[in-house]
Amino acid sequence: MATVRLATxxxxxxxYEEIVIGxxxxxxxxxxxxxxxxxxxxxxxxxxxDYCDSELDLSxxxxxxxxxxxxxxxGNIKVGASEALIWDRLMFLIALSGRAxxxxxxxxxRHNGENLICxxxxxxxxxxxxxxxxxxxxxNCVGLVxxxxxxxxxxxxxxxxxxxxxxxxxxxxxxxxxxxxxxxxFYPTDRVDGNSPVKDACVVSTLTKEQLLDFDYSxxxxxxxxxxxxxxxxxxxxxxxxxxxxxxxxYNFRTxxxxxxxxxxxxxxxxxxxSVEIPQVTHEDLLQDLPAACVGYHRLLERL
Numbered sequence: 001m002a003t004v005r006l007a008t009x010x011x012x013x014x015x016y017e018e019i020v021i022g023x024x025x026x027x028x029x030x031x032x033x034x035x036x037x038x039x040x041x042x043x044x045x046x047x048x049x050d051y052c053d054s055e056l057d058l059s060x061x062x063x064x065x066x067x068x069x070x071x072x073x074x075g076n077i078k079v080g081a082s083e084a085l086i087w088d089r090l091m092f093l094i095a096l097s098g099r100a101x102x103x104x105x106x107x108x109x110r111h112n113g114e115n116l117i118c119x120x121x122x123x124x125x126x127x128x129x130x131x132x133x134x135x136x137x138x139x140n141c142v143g144l145v146x147x148x149x150x151x152x153x154x155x156x157x158x159x160x161x162x163x164x165x166x167x168x169x170x171x172x173x174x175x176x177x178x179x180x181x182x183x184x185x186f187y188p189t190d191r192v193d194g195n196s197p198v199k200d201a202c203v204v205s206t207l208t209k210e211q212l213l214d215f216d217y218s219x220x221x222x223x224x225x226x227x228x229x230x231x232x233x234x235x236x237x238x239x240x241x242x243x244x245x246x247x248x249x250x251y252n253f254r255t256x257x258x259x260x261x262x263x264x265x266x267x268x269x270x271x272x273x274x275s276v277e278i279p280q281v282t283h284e285d286l287l288q289d290l291p292a293a294c295v296g297y298h299r300l301l302e303r304l
Contacts, residue, residue: 022136029286051079060294111143145269165254166237
């Protein structure tokens with residue numbers, strides 16, 4: 001049960017028995033399955049190329065499973081729907097149910113010893129009183145958990161690269177054994193409207209803080225390594241005729257850097273309050289409970 005009352009300062013005070021804090025897929029699934037309100041400071045939408053199991057039935061969410069095969073040099077990989085697609089649908093249903101009271105308006109959350117204080121860039125926007133909070137990690141929430149400081153924390157790094165020449169091929173994924181440029185995802189370019197045959201790329205790495213500042217692990221080097229890995233696997237630019245000796249010639253790949261995104265890898269926090277719990281559950285487990293969880297959202301789902 002939840003109650004909302006207005007204080008004399010006109011700031012909203014939310015009172016709940018249970019709440020969810022966080023916005024990754026596990027947090028959203030937990031809030032959806034248990035019909036709990038959710039609070040967060042920044043939406044943590046799944047990575048574009050994170051996929052569900054191909055056998056997962058998404059019909060309870062009125063979504064198509066969209067099973068497909070990723071083409072790699074080591075054989076095709078069968079995957080299901082994008083986790084981001086599921087995240088979008090769940091957040092939409094949670095919001096329509098009134099269980100995302102602050103939506104994406106909150107930029108910081110802190111516990112003052114009694115309540116959660118939610119604020120935007122300029123001022124406090126709400127105070128949240130709860131009996132039990134289920135914490136799944138948040139980018140700007142303090143006062144609920146303690147984290148052990150790591151001597152050398154790891155960061156996920158995403159380098160987005162555009163192909164101006166040589167982007168027409170069938171490959172979806174290249175994987176390497178290295179932490180730098182561990183995965184290279186190829187996807188139809190977003191720079192052109194419609195279904196383009198040209199692919200751009202996202203190079204995924206796991207780096208230390210020092211490596212993020214090192215040119216050897218920069219966007220430029222990620223781009224060079226991607227091209228080298230493509231050539232090592234026989235991938236070439238467009239055909240450019242024959243040499244005087246009769247050997248085929250190819251244009252070089254022409255690429256440009258779109259941008260880099262980084263995020264700190266999750267650590268293992270411990271609650272600092274008796275009223276805070278960190279559920280030991282995975283989003284794979286929660287996805288299996290979707291059919292039963294969707295029953296309570298029937299009135300919304302039937303209109304989709």
